Amino acid sequence: NKQHKYRIASIPADGIGPEVVSAAIEVVQKLSEVSKTFEIEFTHIPWGTAYYKEHGRYVDENVLDVLRSYDATLFGSVGAPDVPDHISLWGLLLAIRGPLQLYANVRPVRTFPGTQSPLRNAKAGDIDWILVRENSEGEYSGHGGRSHRGQVWEVATEVAIFTYVGVERIMRFAFAQAQARPRKLLTVVTKSNSLRNGMVLWDEVALKVSKDYPDVKWDKMLVDAMTVRMVNNPESLDTIVGTNLHMDILSDLAAALAGSIGVAPSSNLDPTRKNPSLFEPVHGSAFDITGKGVANPVATFWSAALMLEWLGEQDAKERLMEAVENVCQAGILTKDLGGTATTKDVTKAVCDEIARLG
Ligand code: NAI
Numbered sequence: 554n555k556q557h558k559y560r561i562a563s564i565p566a567d568g569i570g571p572e573v574v575s576a577a578i579e580v581v582q583k584l585s586e587v588s589k590t591f592e593i594e595f596t597h598i599p600w601g602t603a604y605y606k607e608h609g610r611y612v613d614e615n616v617l618d619v620l621r622s623y624d625a626t627l628f629g630s631v632g633a634p635d636v637p638d639h640i641s642l643w644g645l646l647l648a649i650r651g652p653l654q655l656y657a658n659v660r661p662v663r664t665f666p667g668t669q670s671p672l673r674n675a676k677a678g679d680i681d682w683i684l685v686r687e688n689s690e691g692e693y694s695g696h697g698g699r700s701h702r703g704q705v706w707e708v709a710t711e712v713a714i715f716t717y718v719g720v721e722r723i724m725r726f727a728f729a730q731a732q733a734r735p736r737k738l739l740t741v742v743t744k745s746n747s748l749r750n751g752m753v754l755w756d757e758v759a760l761k762v763s764k765d766y767p768d769v770k771w772d773k774m775l776v777d778a779m780t781v782r783m784v785n786n787p788e789s790l791d792t793i794v795g796t797n798l799h800m801d802i803l804s805d806l807a808a809a810l811a812g813s814i815g816v817a818p819s820s821n822l823d824p825t826r827k828n829p830s831l832f833e834p835v836h837g838s839a840f841d842i843t844g845k846g847v848a849n850p851v852a853t854f855w856s857a858a859l860m861l862e863w864l865g866e867q868d869a870k871e872r873l874m875e876a877v878e879n880v881c882q883a884g885i886l887t888k889d890l891g892g893t894a895t896t897k898d899v900t901k902a903v904c905d906e907i908a909r910l911g
C-alpha cells in the first residue's frame with residue numbers, strides 16, 4: 554500500500570553479472586524496506602550464454618514484448634570465453650538497445666571519496682563528468698557485410714550510419730543534460746577533419762541545436778585530442794557527447810581515470826519514455842575474477858540508483874549514493890580500488906549504511 558510499485562526485469566547474464574546484479578538487488582530491496590514511497594519487485598530473466606547453449610538464441614523470441622511489460626531492466630554483462638564476442642553482444646545487449654530505441658547512453662564518471670584517480674595531480678572534484686554516448690547508430694548500426702569469403706580479395710565493410718534524426722535527438726539530449734548541471738558546459742567530440750561526411754553532419758547539427766541552448770557553453774574536440782585533454786586537463790570538462798564508437802572507448806578511459814571500471818554505471822534511455830529503459834554497469838563479464846567474490850558491485854549499485862532516479866525516486870537515489878560514498882570513505886573497498894573487501898563485504902556495508910541513514 555505504498556504510493557508506487559515498480560516491476561523490474563533483472564537480466565544478470567554472464568561472468569560477474571550475476572554476482573553484481575544480486576548485490577544490487579539486495580541494496581535496492583533494503584532501500585524499499587526503509588522507503589515510505591515505493592515497493593519494488595525484481596523478476597529474474599535467464600537470458601545469456603547458458604540460455605543460448607540450450608535454446609540456440611540469447612533471448613526469447615518475444616524479447617521486446619517481455620521487456621515492455623516491466624518498468625525498467627537491470628542488466629549485468631554478456632560475454633563468455635567460449636562464444637565469439639560479436640555473437641553474444643549482438644545476441645543479447647544489441648538485440649535490446651537498438652530495437653527499443655534506447656538511444657541515449659548516459660555514463661556519469663566521478664572519483665568517490667576515499668578512492669584515488671591514477672592521475673598524480675588530480676584533485677578531488679576534478680573528475681566529475683557526464684558522458685553521453687549516442688547508442689543507436691554510427692558503427693553499431695549493423696550496416697555492412699562480407700563477400701568473396703576465403704579469397705585474398707575478401708572484403709568486409711562496417712558502414713558508419715549518421716542520420717539527421719539520430720544526431721539531432723542525441724544533441725538535444727546532451728545540451729539539456731549540460732544545461733541541468735551547475736557548470737552548463739558541453740564538449741562535443743568529433744572527428745570531422747578526416748571523416749568528412751557523417752562527422753560533418755554531426756558538427757552541423759551540434760551547431761544548430763546549440764542555438765536553442767544559449768546558456769550552455771560548448772566546444773568541439775577531435776577525439777584523439779580529447780584523450781589528451783581528459784588526462785591533462787580533466788577539470789576543464791563537464792558534460793561530453795560523442796558517437797557510439799568514440800564514447801565506447803572514451804568511457805572506459807574515463808572510468809579508469811576516475812579510479813576503476815568497477816564503479817562506472819550507465820543508463821540506456823529512451824528519453825521519449827515509450828519504452829522502458831535499461832541500466833547496467835559499463836564493465837563486461839570480467840572472466841579473470843568471475844566466481845571469486847571480489848567483483849566491485851559499486852558500478853551496479855550506481856546503475857540501480859540511476860534507475861530509481863529515472864523512475865522518479867530521487868530520494869532513494871540520493872540515499873543510495875550517500876551510503877555508497879560513506880562506505881568508500883570508510884575504506885571498505887574491493888581490490889580494483891586498492892582495498893581487500895569482497896563483493897559481499899561491500900554489499901553488507903552499504904545495506905547497513907542505508908539502514909543507519911534511515
Ligand atoms: P571487462 O570489463 O569484463 O574486464 C576488463 C578488466 O576490468 C578485467 O581485468 C576485469 O577483471 C576488470 N573489471 C571489470 N569489472 C570489474 C568489477 N566490477 N570489479 C573489479 N574489476 C572489474 O572487459 P573485457 O575483458 O574486455 O571483456 C570480457 C567480456 O565481457 C567479453 O566477452 C566482452 O565482450 C564482454 N563485455 C560485455 C559488456 C556488456 O555486457 N555491456 C561490456 C564490455 C565487455
Ligand code: MG
Pocket residue numbers: 801802805835
Ligand atoms: Mg565498452
